[in-house]
Amino acid sequence: MKNLSSKIVSHLKTQNHINPNACQINAISQIETKLSKSLKQRIVEAFKKNFIGIYLYGSVGVGKSVILKALNLLFESSEIFHFSDLIFHIQKSKSLKKEFNIKKKLILIDEFYINNLTNIILFKKFLSDSLKKKKNNYHDRQ
Numbered sequence: 001m002k003n004l005s006s007k008i009v010s011h012l013k014t015q016n017h018i019n020p021n022a023c024q025i026n027a028i029s030q031i032e033t034k035l036s037k038s039l040k041q042r043i044v045e046a047f048k049k050n051f052i053g054i055y056l057y058g059s060v061g062v063g064k065s066v067i068l069k070a071l072n073l074l075f076e077s078s079e080i081f082h083f084s085d086l087i088f089h090i091q092k093s094k095s096l097k098k099e100f101n102i103k104k105k106l107i108l109i110d111e112f113y114i115n116n117l118t119n120i121i122l123f124k125k126f127l128s129d130s131l132k133k134k135k136n137n138y139h140d141r142q
Contacts, residue, residue, distance in 0.1 A: 005032040011070045068108045078106035
């Protein structure tokens with residue numbers, strides 16, 4: 001997506017009445033750089049390398065969630081989850097013996113906080129299953 005960082009900054013200013021500081025602008029710029037690199041790669045190339053992800057961290061109230069929500073609004077092929085809601089959906093799909101399926105290119109997870117072993121196991125399995133599915137879908141289309 002062209003000019004993603006300027007669109008996010010504009011959204012924050014007009015919709016949230018936030019004037020991003022230098023740190024937030026830098027984070028937004030880094031997100032745009034990482035996303036543009038990873039989305040341009042062919043899916044096979046992405047699997048040859050380590051998975052590229054972005055982790056925003058900082059003190060309470062510095063704007064991490066606001067940036068994620070703006071990114072979700074502006075990037076059409078994204079879906080945002082609060083981490084505890086994501087874990088709930090994963091657990092629910094397992095108990096119903098259904099597959100928890102997200103068909104978006106970008107998954108945004110807010111309030112990522114792992115406080116028990118079960119969540120680590122569920123989240124790791126979700127990631128590995130999602131990557132396998134993307135890889136298989138790519139090979140099926142070839």
